[in-house]
Amino acid sequence: PLSDADRASELYRDLLAHDPRDTTALVSLGQLYSERERLPELLMLRRHELALSPDLERKLALRLEVARLTGELETRGDRVGALQQNLADRPGHRPSLDALGMILRQKGQHAELSVIFDKQARVLRDLGRGDEAAWLYRQVAELRERALADVPGALVAYRELHALVPEGDASEALARLHAELGEHAKAAEWWEIRLAVAPQELRATIAIALARAHIASLQSVRARACLELALVQDPSVDEARDPASKRGLGQTL
Secondary structure: OOOHHHHHHHHHHHHHHHOOOOHHHHHHHHHHHHHOOOHHHHHHHHHHHHHHOOOHHHHHHHHHHHHHHHHHOOOHHHHHHHHHHHHHHOOOOHHHHHHHHHHHHHOOOHHHHHHHHHHHHHHHHHOOOHHHHHHHHHHHHHHHHHHOOOHHHHHHHHHHHHHHOOOOOHHHHHHHHHHHOOOHHHHHHHHHHHHHHOOHHHHHHHHHHHHHHHHHOOOHHHHHHHHHHHHHHOOOOHHHHOOOOOOOOHHHO
């Protein structure tokens, strides 16, 4: 014999068969499925409601739930597709971005995540939503540098980030990456840009880094000027002050 919950579920399904938009039946049947952890039925119900709902906020919430449910049912493709549709409807939708980040990182799909975030960053940048685009470009840059070992791609993303937040530390990352590639003159250019906007407490350290870049590119006069600047900013910096130190840059000049 059917349990009370089964009979109630059957009743609500009959109501929905007669009126697919019956809000009371949708809510009550969803609660029954949730309480009994009938995830496949709940997923079908949410998709049914998603197809009917005219309200964008409700659609966003439903797609998030579809993503969660399909995740529990181990159907990653549906999760990612639902979340990407959310982003198509609402660029920059942070819960969807966070969910995509979690899903694709867990699966090791860093390249796919980088592509999705890069596309979203461009959309948001073009919409004039610079802060949100900057957050995404930083994610892209770090994914490319650390997870994908794609230094040229990371350079592109950091340049986009710098264009949006020129007072930030993207120039420092650009200098570091160019130095790793052996492009020391280019690294020096970015260290100079960083030095111009750096907070006071970082200027000595950045001047030392700039001096190193000048030394590597055989610009000893410029390097010495940077060391002098570092001493002005912080007289206790041994790397600039003590030519005899093994760590000192002065001995190189």
